[in-house]
Amino acid sequence: MAKDFDIVVIGSGMGGLVCADILSREGYKVCVLEKNKQVGGSLQTYVRDKVIFDSGVHYLGGLGEGQNLYQVFKYLGLMDKLKLQKMDEDVFDKIIIENDDTEYVYAQGYENFIRQLLKDFPNEEKALRLYCDKIKEVCSKFPLYNLRSGGDINEKTPVLEIDAQSYIESITTDKKLQAVLAGNNTLYAGKGGMTPLYVHAMILNSYIESSWKCIDGGSAIGKYMVQNIRKHGGDIRRNTEVKRIVVEEGKVSSVELKDGSFVAAKYFISNMHPVRTLAMTETTIIKPAYRSRVKELENTVSSFIVNIVFNKNAFPYLKHNYYYHKEGQVWNMTEYTEKNWPLGYALFFSASSKSDVYAESMTILAYMKFDEVKQWADTFNTVSDEEDRGGNYEAFKKRKAELLIDLVEEKFPGLKKAIKSYYTATPLSYRDYIGNDDGSMYGIAKDYRNPLKTFISPRTKIPNLYLTGQNLNLHGVLGAAMSGVVTCVAFMGNESVVEKIRNA
């Protein structure tokens, strides 16, 4: 079969697009195959009641001049194009807790972060300084995170096995401060006794450095990368689902699409979940032991989303987010029961070019396990492939949405009166749009008890098949972008691209 392309990228999530953008700049002829109508994976937006909602970009860190995501975006020519809004310097996140009227504040900049928290914890300066120093120290161990080339695994090994919860509990005996410092752990689906400190540190550091919202939605990130890829001779095919990765004579020769046609290339990069990638790749080159090791890794929990459209000028727009948890539950929120759901929620206002005084819309996010929607697992529903999941499903969503809105109303009296309409998404929505098995928010969960087991290499046993995306190193827009860079480094066999990004 003629090789039409140098590289086929399966999936146009953040990681896949970063790979395609970088490698097309390097002169490779790239083709991106995306199953959805819209590119971007979790960068996708959707419109309800004429209002834009994000699926997975509520805010971004590290976009201040010279910071890590800024450098990646600058190299990709995105910084001049994206419409960004800096969140409040003195508060980007507020932590709110059941039975407590104080709104605890996270501020941008380390000194400011300490200063603002000292207002509520005047005796805890030592603990706060220790905490900030540790976050910075942990982050310094990851060369790529700091856009440094070189470095090896030994550099980071000592910090991989630190437990986030135990570390936070070791620096102060103040239970409230412990809860506050873990307060926005929905950002990484934090789980007590499992989540490593390095995950907490890399995510927190990025937002403390600087916090931003994309005005009118994060899908612009994908849109501009698509323009770059086309400009460099690449091809993007939407509504193009890969069904099988064909291995012949020890290499991937092509991928088979849903319509039965094939796309051939010299190299392949999969942005799909590794479990899906392996399931589509029939070959004895990948050993059953590796397949079962990857399959057995735990995924992070999924989510239930309520997207609210407000009546005009009815609810103030705030340049910060809220994270709520029930007392004593901050590290157990994923372990809710039917009775006590939800143990917490995150609340994001969408930045709109129409107003920054009144909020046009708001997103409430609470954890939801796939098991809760398992009875509708054999349905599939996206804009390009619509299927009604039935009345019971609609009733389930309504019941959950009302429970969640009632809980939020307790902290935000008057919220319900301001609602014009609301729309929901469940683990099934994320499963169907992203193409994983369970709607997991952030892919494979990291575990401090066996950190290396939860790292996925960008290389596979098949020499021309690579992996990319949030499942590799770290999730989030920053994490998935870095995964794209890691994959390009593995593919090119050198770190020249890291230097280019650093010097952009």
Ligand SMILES: Cc1cc2nc3c(=O)[nH]c(=O)nc-3n(C[C@H](O)[C@H](O)[C@H](O)COP(=O)(O)OP(=O)(O)OC[C@H]3O[C@@H](n4cnc5c(N)ncnc54)[C@H](O)[C@@H]3O)c2cc1C
């Ligand atoms: C609810 C939620 C909120 C979030 N909030 C934030 C936030 O505020 N800030 C932040 O930085 N991060 C956030 N994230 C995380 C962030 O969005 C993701 O980590 C990141 O976008 C994942 O990128 P990825 O490269 O892994 O690709 P994914 O987004 O997982 O995309 C994979 C792509 O592959 C495609 N695909 C799958 N199978 C096939 C196939 N067979 N054929 C063709 N294409 C296929 C999919 O359609 C999809 O486009 C959030 C995530 C979620 C779910």
